[in-house]
Amino acid sequence: MKETTSFQTSGLKQNTKAHSILDILLIVLNLVLYIVLVFINATASSPAIGIFSQATGNISDRHPVDITPAGWTFSTWGIIYTWQGLWILYSVVSIFLKTDYGRLYLEPPVFTKLFFVFIFLNYAFNIAWLFIWDQEYFSAGFAVLALLTIALYIATGISHKNVYDAEVFLDKKKRYLWLYRILLNNGLAFYATWVTIATFLNMSIAWTYEWNGKREVASAICLAFVALIIFTYFVLEIFILEKFLRYTFSPYLQLFIGFSGILAKNWSDQSPSAIFGLVLVIIIVLLFLVKIVSSIFRHKKSVRNRSF
Numbered sequence: 497m498k499e500t501t502s503f504q505t506s507g508l509k510q511n512t513k514a515h516s517i518l519d520i521l522l523i524v525l526n527l528v529l530y531i532v533l534v535f536i537n538a539t540a541s542s543p544a545i546g547i548f549s550q551a552t553g554n555i556s557d558r559h560p561v562d563i564t565p566a567g568w569t570f571s572t573w574g575i576i577y578t579w580q581g582l583w584i585l586y587s588v589v590s591i592f593l594k595t596d597y598g599r600l601y602l603e604p605p606v607f608t609k610l611f612f613v614f615i616f617l618n619y620a621f622n623i624a625w626l627f628i629w630d631q632e633y634f635s636a637g638f639a640v641l642a643l644l645t646i647a648l649y650i651a652t653g654i655s656h657k658n659v660y661d662a663e664v665f666l667d668k669k670k671r672y673l674w675l676y677r678i679l680l681n682n683g684l685a686f687y688a689t690w691v692t693i694a695t696f697l698n699m700s701i702a703w704t705y706e707w708n709g710k711r712e713v714a715s716a717i718c719l720a721f722v723a724l725i726i727f728t729y730f731v732l733e734i735f736i737l738e739k740f741l742r743y744t745f746s747p748y749l750q751l752f753i754g755f756s757g758i759l760a761k762n763w764s765d766q767s768p769s770a771i772f773g774l775v776l777v778i779i780i781v782l783l784f785l786v787k788i789v790s791s792i793f794r795h796k797k798s799v800r801n802r803s804f
Contacts, residue, residue, distance in 0.1 A: 685744050
């Protein structure tokens with residue numbers, strides 16, 4: 497998905513526009529919606545407040561499957577929302593920062609209108625899922641989580657494309673560029689990876705308790721889907737989209753947390769899903785090592801090329 501930007505890399509010019517009211521409103525609206533999202537998610541864990549009839553975790557506990565992670569795994573939501581909060585604060589601060597080409601939030605344009613469209617859709621699907629899950633509509637919950645995942649994939653893709661395009665404009669402001677890479681790109685990728693796991697966990701629950709499938713079969717097939725996505729992502733990031741994803745490492749951290757939680761709760765040498773999960777953890781570690789070596793090599797190569 498390609499966006500029209502207000503600059504071309506072949507001719508860098510200073511943007512004389514002081515501010516864009518619409519862009520500022522979108523940034524502020526994003527902050528407000530994020531606060532609402534965090535509040536609603538917090539109330540989902542405390543049904544006594546009255547918005548939800550039962551705690552989110554209790555529903556999962558009553559509907560176990562072979563890939564349900566240990567309870568501590570879900571603390572990753574705290575990391576996710578903290579990470580999202582950091583890049584959102586950075587977007588607010590960017591209103592007041594300047595580069596050689598204008599105000600940071602405008603030149604280079606990273607927090608674009610199209611980006612916010614999918615971020616806002618992510619908020620809507622996130623909140624909708626909480627209410628659907630509260631009523632134990634597992635099939636509908638799976639569909640909404642799938643939509644949430646797709647929205648996050650698109651938002652993450654847009655952010656990586658925009659940050660890559662911004663590199664030449666932030667050559668003298670490396671700290672701004674690295675904040676984009678660490679807070680925005682890695683933060684969104686960490687979030688998207690977790691909801692990918694959650695989507696197939698939800699699918700396994702729906703398969704077992706609403707579609708009357710066998711628990712072992714449902715869990716194994718859902719793990720296979722996740723494995724397919726992992727391998728597809730690895731091929732894309734190493735061979736096709738490498739220049740965009742070179743500095744994004746957080747998916748592997750999230751995968752390790754998620755699958756470690758699955759093994760901690762469900763390990764048995766008699767369980768096909770547990771053995772499959774262990775194999776995936778080993779593969780994830782190996783892929784991560786390849787990713788690190790590839791990124792270091794290509795980073796050094798790009799630095800050498802720029803020096804000539």
